[in-house]
Structure formats: C-alpha cells, structure tokens
Amino acid sequence: MSPITDHPLRYKLANELHARPFPSMEAPCTAVYVAIKQPNDAVSRDRSEDLAHLTDLLDRHGAPHPQPGATHYYGQIGKHWIKWEQHTEFVTYTAFLEEGSERPFDPSGFDVFPSDWLDRAPGQRVTSAMLHIVPRPEDDDQIEKTLSSWFVPESLAVSNVLDNAATVAGDFRIDVNGHLRFAVFADKATGKRRIGRIVQRLCEIETYKSMSMMGFARVRALQPKLNDLDTKLTGLMSDMTSETASAEDTLNSLLSISAELETLSAQSSFRFGATGAYEALVNQRIEALREVRFHARQHFAEFMMRRYAPAMRTVTSAERRLEQMSSRSIRASNLLRTRVDVERSAQNQALLESMDRRSDLQLRLQRTVEGLSVVAISYYAVSLAGYLLYPLTEATELSKGMLTALVTVPVVLLVWWLVRRLRASVE
Numbered sequence: 001m002s003p004i005t006d007h008p009l010r011y012k013l014a015n016e017l018h019a020r021p022f023p024s025m026e027a028p029c030t031a032v033y034v035a036i037k038q039p040n041d042a043v044s045r046d047r048s049e050d051l052a053h054l055t056d057l058l059d060r061h062g063a064p065h066p067q068p069g070a071t072h073y074y075g076q077i078g079k080h081w082i083k084w085e086q087h088t089e090f091v092t093y094t095a096f097l098e099e100g101s102e103r104p105f106d107p108s109g110f111d112v113f114p115s116d117w118l119d120r121a122p123g124q125r126v127t128s129a130m131l132h133i134v135p136r137p138e139d140d141d142q143i144e145k146t147l148s149s150w151f152v153p154e155s156l157a158v159s160n161v162l163d164n165a166a167t168v169a170g171d172f173r174i175d176v177n178g179h180l181r182f183a184v185f186a187d188k189a190t191g192k193r194r195i196g197r198i199v200q201r202l203c204e205i206e207t208y209k210s211m212s213m214m215g216f217a218r219v220r221a222l223q224p225k226l227n228d229l230d231t232k233l234t235g236l237m238s239d240m241t242s243e244t245a246s247a248e249d250t251l252n253s254l255l256s257i258s259a260e261l262e263t264l265s266a267q268s269s270f271r272f273g274a275t276g277a278y279e280a281l282v283n284q285r286i287e288a289l290r291e292v293r294f295h296a297r298q299h300f301a302e303f304m305m306r307r308y309a310p311a312m313r314t315v316t317s318a319e320r321r322l323e324q325m326s327s328r329s330i331r332a333s334n335l336l337r338t339r340v341d342v343e344r345s346a347q348n349q350a351l352l353e354s355m356d357r358r359s360d361l362q363l364r365l366q367r368t369v370e371g372l373s374v375v376a377i378s379y380y381a382v383s384l385a386g387y388l389l390y391p392l393t394e395a396t397e398l399s400k401g402m403l404t405a406l407v408t409v410p411v412v413l414l415v416w417w418l419v420r421r422l423r424a425s426v427e
C-alpha cells in the first residue's frame with residue numbers, strides 16, 4: 001500500500017498557528033512599540049516595501065534576514081530583541097529592552113529605531129508607545145503614588161489582570177515625546193511569558209483602537225456631504241408630489257444623487273468594515289485580560305465604554321445612514337420612473353390615436369383617389385375600345401358616337417370591377 005500524500009499546505013498552515021509567539025520578558029524591563037501604515041488602501045499597498053524597511057534595520061545590526069515573503073519576524077538586534085509583524089493595513093515593530101531604565105518612560109529607549117531609518121519608513125506612524133515593566137510593590141498605595149506622577153489622573157485606567165498576575169495602567173494620552181505610556185506592575189510569581197502576553201495585549205489594544213478611530217475620522221469628513229445629500233434628497237422627494245415639477249428632471253436629479261451615494265458607499269465600505277473588525281478585536285483583547293477593579297479606579301473596559309464606544313457607535317450610525325439614504329434614493333427613483341413610464345404610456349396612447357385618425361383620413365383620401373382613377377382609366381379604355389370598334393360602324397349602321405356610348409357603361413363597370421378585385425387581393 002502506497003503512503004498517504006500530504007496536502008502541500010499542511011505543514012505551512014499548521015506552523016502558522018505557532019509563527020507569532022508571545023515575547024518572554026522579566027521585570028524590570030522596557031518595551032517600545034511603533035505601528036506604521038502606508039497612506040494608500042490595504043489592497044493596493046506595496047508589502048515588499050515593509051519587508052525592505054525591516055531588512056534595512058536588521059542590516060544595521062548585522063542580524064539575519066527574514067524569509068522571502070515573510071509576514072512576521074522575531075530576532076535579536078544588538079543587545080535587544082525585536083518583533084515585527086505585518087498586518088492587512090499596517091506593520092508593527094516592538095523592541096524589548098531587557099535592562100530597565102532608571103528613568104521611567106525614558107525617550108532614549110526609542111533609539112533602538114534610528115531617526116533616519118524612521119524617516120524613510122514606507123508610511124506614517126499610526127501609534128507608538130512605551131511600556132515600563134517593573135516589579136509590583138507590596139503596598140498598593142505606592143502604586144497609586146507612582147501612577148499619579150506618571151499619568152493624567154482624569155483619563156487614567158488601572159486594573160489587576162490575569163488573576164492578579166499584574167497591575168496595568170495607561171491614560172491613552174500622547175506625551176511630549178509623541179508616545180503613549182503604559183505601566184505594568186508584575187507580581188513576583190508571574191512568569192516571563194505571562195508578562196510578555198500582557199505587554200502584547202496592551203500593544204494590540206492601542207493599535208486596534210487607533211486603527212478603528214480612522215473610521216471615526218472618515219465619518220466626520222463624510223457628515224457634511226451626507227447632510228447636503230440628505231437635504232437634496234428630501235427636497236426632490238417633496239417635488240415628486242408636485243404637479244408643476246417635471247418628472248424627468250426630478251428623475252435625473254434623483255439618479256445623480258443615487259450615483260453620489262453609491263460612490264460614497266464604495267469608497268467607505270472597506271473602512272467601515274475594517275472599523276467593525278478592529279472594534280471587535282479591541283473588546284476581545286480587553287476581555288482576555290480578565291480585569292479586576294483596582295482601588296475604585298476605572299478599568300480599561302470602562303474607559304473604552306465611556307470614551308471609545310460612542311465613537312464606534314457614530315461610525316455604525318453613519319454606515320447605517322448611508323445605506324438608508326441609498327435605499328431611499330433607489331425607492332424614490334423607482335417610483336418616479338414608474339410615474340414617467342405611465343406619462344409616456346399616455347403620450348404614446350394619444351400618439352397612436354392620432355395616427356389612427358390620420359390613417360382613417362388617408363384611407364378616405366385613397367378611396368377618393370381610387371374613384372378618380374376609375375374614371376381616368378375608363379376614359380382611356382373607352383377611347384381604345386372606340387378605336388377598336390369604329391370599323392363596325394358601316395356594318396351596324398351606327399355612328400361613332402352611338403357606338404362609343406354603348407361601350408362606355410360596360411367598360412366603366414369592367415374597370416371598376418378590376419380595381420376592386422385588385423384592391424381586395426392586396427388587402
């Protein structure tokens with residue numbers, strides 16, 4: 001019996017589940033994170049530029065290159081470790097600095113990414129963050145005092161996560177150096193990989209939150225256009241009930257608005273769909289942290305519910321509004337098109353009646369002409385018959401006039417009968 005043949009993608013698909021392992025970290029340490037997105041759409045962007053940009057960074061440290069066409073990489077550059085991931089719309093770089101800085105959120109930690117290298121990035125920075133990981137103090141009051149000096153209290157979110165394995169905090173504000181800040185106070189019993197998972201989750205929450213807010217920015221730019229089209233659409237639908245407005249002109253205006261709405265829908269469908277997916281990922285990552293409230297502070301889920309969820313509801317509302325406006329314009333166009341068709345049918349009916357009247361007149365004229373033609377043909381036929389019968393005048397002792405008079409009636413009747421028969425055969 002021959003051995004079974006493996007599917008050509010079997011190993012590749014199985015290994016894909018293990019291709020992006022969580023980092024392994026030990027407190028105290030620092031993680032710096034940056035996400036870069038190309039300005040064009042995800043479908044048309046050149047992914048090879050992202051890989052070339054990573055290769056340039058690795059060459060500066062003499063590190064090995066990733067495999068051709070790779071979408072993720074984890075390796076060492078100098079004394080630090082770097083993790084690179086390529087996503088549908090963006091790429092992320094996370095550098096893990098094993099030696100914790102004495103100065104919390106020291107901007108020099110970003111020196112692992114040279115400024116000239118960042119300037120040549122194939123895209124724009126979506127977000128960047130610094131994560132400061134330290135051992136958790138025994139006294140929670142010490143954590144409170146530390147948080148008040150590191151973050152803005154008004155927007156600070158704090159919680160104990162993963163069965164009290166660590167306390168995480170962040171205010172989701174950009175500091176003077178252009179980065180967000182997150183703090184992780186890890187319990188002494190928390191393992192390296194669990195700390196790595198916490199750091200990874202925080203980075204994902206921030207990235208997916210930033211990417212989904214792009215949908216909110218798109219909605220803000222879209223609202224004035226939607227308001228204008230909504231006003232025009234309502235006015236045109238009011239004109240449909242007016243007898244003075246031209247139905248064809250109104251229909252052309254409705255079709256123009258429908259085309260604009262369909263264009264806006266096509267241009268925004270990808271962003272709206274991506275926003276919904278990113279929002280789901282944000283909520284999923286927060287849920288995976290298994291938060292427990294810390295000292296009556298708001299936790300991450302509560303912060304997102306108050307600050308982030310309304311923006312996502314605005315996106316959903318705008319998407320639904322665009323769909324409803326498009327449906328309204330299509331329904332109105334269909335109704336108006338029916339009205340135009342009815343009016344045209346009435347015009348066609350009147351035209352057909354006019355054509356019928358003209359046909360009757362034409363038939364009457366034809367019959368009149370037909371009577372005249374019988375007279376004309378009979379005249380020439382009588383003349384010919386007369387010439388044919390003139391030699392009989394001597395034998396019959398009839399004059400030419402009498403002979404002509406005698407043949408006139410039969411000839412006329414014969415011509416009339418032949419014309420009638422010809423017309424009957426044609427009809």
